[in-house]
Amino acid sequence: MPNTRVIPVDPDDPDPLAIAEAAEIIRSGGLVAFATETVYGLGADATNPEAVARIFEAKGRPSTNPLIVHIAYRDEAAACVSRWPDRAELLADRFWPGPLTLVLPRSPIIPDIVTAGHDTVGVRVPRPKVARKLIRAAGRPIAAPSANRSTGVSPTAAEHVLEDLDGKVDLILDSGWTAIGLESSVLDLSGPRPIVLRPGQITQELLASTLGEPVDRLESHVEASDFRSPGLMSVHYAPRKPAYRIDRDRFFAHPVGGRYLLISIGPLPEPWPRGPARHTSHVRHHSPTSAARSLYHHLHHLDRAPDLDYLAIIPPPDEPRWRAVRDRIWRATRPWPVEESTSPEGNA
Ligand code: AMP
Numbered sequence: 001m002p003n004t005r006v007i008p009v010d011p012d013d014p015d016p017l018a019i020a021e022a023a024e025i026i027r028s029g030g031l032v033a034f035a036t037e038t039v040y041g042l043g044a045d046a047t048n049p050e051a052v053a054r055i056f057e058a059k060g061r062p063s064t065n066p067l068i069v070h071i072a073y074r075d076e077a078a079a080c081v082s083r084w085p086d087r088a089e090l091l092a093d094r095f096w097p098g099p100l101t102l103v104l105p106r107s108p109i110i111p112d113i114v115t116a117g118h119d120t121v122g123v124r125v126p127r128p129k130v131a132r133k134l135i136r137a138a139g140r141p142i143a144a145p146s147a148n149r150s151t152g153v154s155p156t157a158a159e160h161v162l163e164d165l166d167g168k169v170d171l172i173l174d175s176g177w178t179a180i181g182l183e184s185s186v187l188d189l190s191g192p193r194p195i196v197l198r199p200g201q202i203t204q205e206l207l208a209s210t211l212g213e214p215v216d217r218l219e220s221h222v223e224a225s226d227f228r229s230p231g232l233m234s235v236h237y238a239p240r241k242p243a244y245r246i247d248r249d250r251f252f253a254h255p256v257g258g259r260y261l262l263i264s265i266g267p268l269p270e271p272w273p274r275g276p277a278r279h280t281s282h283v284r285h286h287s288p289t290s291a292a293r294s295l296y297h298h299l300h301h302l303d304r305a306p307d308l309d310y311l312a313i314i315p316p317p318d319e320p321r322w323r324a325v326r327d328r329i330w331r332a333t334r335p336w337p338v339e340e341s342t343s344p345e346g347n348a
């Protein structure tokens with residue numbers, strides 16, 4: 001494939017011609033990368049198995065890892081799923097459009113390749129105009145995983161997509177940075193009890209209070225062979241250079257070599273210990289929103305910056321509102337060599 005084309009679009013008022021062109025590519029079996037509120041997606045016609053196969057090929061994604069199907073309006077879910085329980089109605093009412101994927105029994109229009117051969121499908125309605133206008137103009141649901149090579153860091157800007165997938169995607173609609181910056185919450189509604197398969201901005205607690213019933217959560221470090229959350233293998237979002245999760249005190253207590261960016265994530269404006277090494281620059285994120293929006297940006301920056309050897313990330317506390325950020329930090333980092341590994345739930 002020749003080089004990928006990039007069309008800049010206004011997120012608030014995308015050019016109809018650009019949308020029409022992108023929709024035509026989707027309809028004819030091609031790939032278009034576009035921004036959702038979470039990360040950039042690599043989209044193809046979800047009802048066309050050959051088109052969807054190109055997504056797997058471009059990403060180098062294992063065929064065991066299913067794709068999320070994006071629709072423009074809630075009513076369109078009916079075509080993709082074979083059952084729409086009351087729970088789905090309640091959650092769609094409150095959170096769609098938004099960063100919540102619902103896993104439900106699939107309908108016959110969704111081919112095997114989308115669901116990795118299983119009988120459920122993940123669906124969601126993204127919020128941005130560009131995404132919804134594209135889906136609507138294409139006239140079919142769009143399967144779209146994150147637009148990065150498999151096991152790489154999810155893209156939060158068009159340039160990240162281009163770096164990873166230039167020549168492998170027909171078109172990128174560049175509408176700027178994504179608003180949330182972390183992947184959607186994934187909730188499995190296909191069994192007797194709702195289960196969070198992937199934590200995101202919409203927390204387990206918020207889902208439980210909306211549903212008025214308990215919501216379970218899958219252990220975050222699961223075997224790759226556990227189908228229930230195929231995309232949730234331990235190291236999934238790793239940058240190429242090392243990123244470490246560190247304990248604030250122990251990090252500063254040990255001599256540190258190399259050039260690094262220190263990222264402190266957490267609620268309190270704690271003072272830095274005195275005298276960090278000369279090459280250190282640092283950044284702090286006090287809120288989950290700001291941390292989520294910036295985390296992948298920092299990971300992408302690490303791989304691109306010649307003057308940076310590694311990242312040192314001080315993770316936020318083990319609290320529900322930080323769970324999604326902690327989950328992604330644990331996937332993208334290794335423990336600082338002097339520390340023992342702990343899980344993001346702090347139970348290891
Ligand atoms: P990505 O599109 O790269 O953000 O990954 C989508 C993730 O959603 C997958 O890796 C799964 O963890 C989850 N997912 C999508 N569809 C299903 C499904 N039918 N059953 C279980 N998990 C799913």
Ligand code: MG
Nearest residue numbers: 145146154231
């Ligand atoms: Mg992904």
